[in-house]
Amino acid sequence: xxxxxxxxxxxxxxxxxxxxxxxxxxxxxxxxxxxxxxxxxxxxxxxxxxxxxxxxxxxxxxxxxxxxxxxxxxxxxxxxxxxxxxxxxxxxxxxxxxxxxxxxxxxxxxxxx
Amino acid sequence: xxxxxxxxxxxxxxxxxxxxxxxxxxxxxxxxxxxxxxxxxxxxxxxxxxxxxxxxxxxxxxxxxxxxxxxxxxxxxxxxxxxxxxxxxxxxxxxxxxxxxxxxxxxxxx
Numbered sequence: 648x649x650x651x652x653x654x655x656x657x658x659x660x661x662x663x664x665x666x667x668x669x670x671x672x673x674x675x676x677x678x679x680x681x682x683x684x685x686x687x688x689x690x691x692x693x694x695x696x697x698x699x700x701x702x703x704x705x706x707x708x709x710x711x712x713x714x715x716x717x718x719x720x721x722x723x724x725x726x727x728x729x730x731x732x733x734x735x736x737x738x739x740x741x742x743x744x745x746x747x748x749x750x751x752x753x754x755x756x757x758x759x760x
Numbered sequence: 761x762x763x764x765x766x767x768x769x770x771x772x773x774x775x776x777x778x779x780x781x782x783x784x785x786x787x788x789x790x791x792x793x794x795x796x797x798x799x800x801x802x803x804x805x806x807x808x809x810x811x812x813x814x815x816x817x818x819x820x821x822x823x824x825x826x827x828x829x830x831x832x833x834x835x836x837x838x839x840x841x842x843x844x845x846x847x848x849x850x851x852x853x854x855x856x857x858x859x860x861x862x863x864x865x866x867x868x869x870x
Binding site: 651680687688689690738740745746747748750751756 | 764783790791792796801802803804805806809842849851852854855856858859860861862863
């Protein structure tokens with residue numbers, strides 16, 4: 648498809664487990680972003696990739712969160728030892744370059760029980 | 761600290777009743793202001809980018825305007841399908857991410 652694709656759309660996991668969330672950006676977009684959104688809040692920045700490298704990871708809340716983009720296209724957000732507070736909508740976005748409009752995927756709803 | 765504040769938090773309109781949503785921001789050296797629409801359980805959908813004070817952009821019943829301190833999203837003769845949460849955002853100082861407001865949830869009843 649032409650848009651940003653995120654899988655899975657929903658993920659339920661037990662506290663303490665490891666999860667991976669995948670993002671397939673718009674073809675040709677070099678900038679890729681991960682955001683987290685809680686109910687009633689705006690999206691909050693987690694990490695920004697320019698190509699293969701994480702140009703800004705200042706939004707990652709702690710070292711249980713990690714993201715990769717090994718070939719400059721698909722990205723995976725990895726969360727270790729999940730906690731109930733990690734429950735949220737995880738959004739991925741891509742843009743042709745930084746500071747241009749970013750296009751979002753439909754998100755992955757993560758629920759930690 | 762860069763901040764984005766949206767008001768009101770919620771707005772209920774009758775079909776055809778025009779109104780405006782506000783987005784005020786504090787950021788040094790604005791590099792664009794972005795408006796998004798978000799439906800429940802979905803990702804934000806891009807609407808507009810404004811780059812300089814005085815700029816206006818329109819799409820169907822929506823018009824976005826920008827001043828040096830705030831932006832307005834004007835909704836003319838809204839329809840029920842315009843019901844959604846409207847988010848505005850500005851780039852952070854480093855230009856590496858968008859800072860979002862909490863959004864305005866618009867409900868339009870027929």
